[in-house]
């Protein structure tokens with residue numbers, strides 16, 4: 630992201646231990662997004678732009694668990710180690726935590742579903758969202774769709790997402806769906822070019 634980047638809120642989706650290697654529902658390559666997200670966090674901290682971190686925060690009898698007839702192994706049970714944010718993620722103290730999926734009878738893939746995320750964004754007059762995290766084909770997809778539907782501009786941090794791919798291709802289909810709906814992919818190449826530019830500018834100033 631270059632320094633001319635437009636103001637917005639960073640939305641980090643579900644960077645929780647259970648979705649990372651060793652977790653009960655590990656997303657392949659999920660750990661690879663942590664450093665990338667830390668880079669985005671640094672940028673947002675420098676600019677004093679808001680940062681939100683969503684998390685699955687399920688009761689032990691949540692309907693999405695296989696034992697209750699759901700699709701997933703037990704994961705992110707509230708107040709358990711699996712529900713913690715990755716310790717490698719450098720979330721600042723001012724980051725807002727959004728807990729979802731807290732109702733035993735309802736699942737919530739989207740950070741907007743059953744939470745006050747929209748209200749908080751509106752209070753801060755945030756025009757656009759930069760969304761990254763896990764997983765591309767579920768919680769990132771649904772958070773992005775809900776953001777677009779609520780009228781936010783959405784930049785998809787394509788270098789900071791990874792997919793579950795229950796079916797091969799789910800991840801790329803989700804990216805296509807988000808882009809077709811109006812999300813703007815922000816790719817690593819673009820970000821690095823922008824950083825390079827601002828480094829060059831710094832050299833000129835020094």
Ligand SMILES: [Zn+2]
Pocket residue numbers: 685687693704705730
């Ligand atoms: Zn869940």
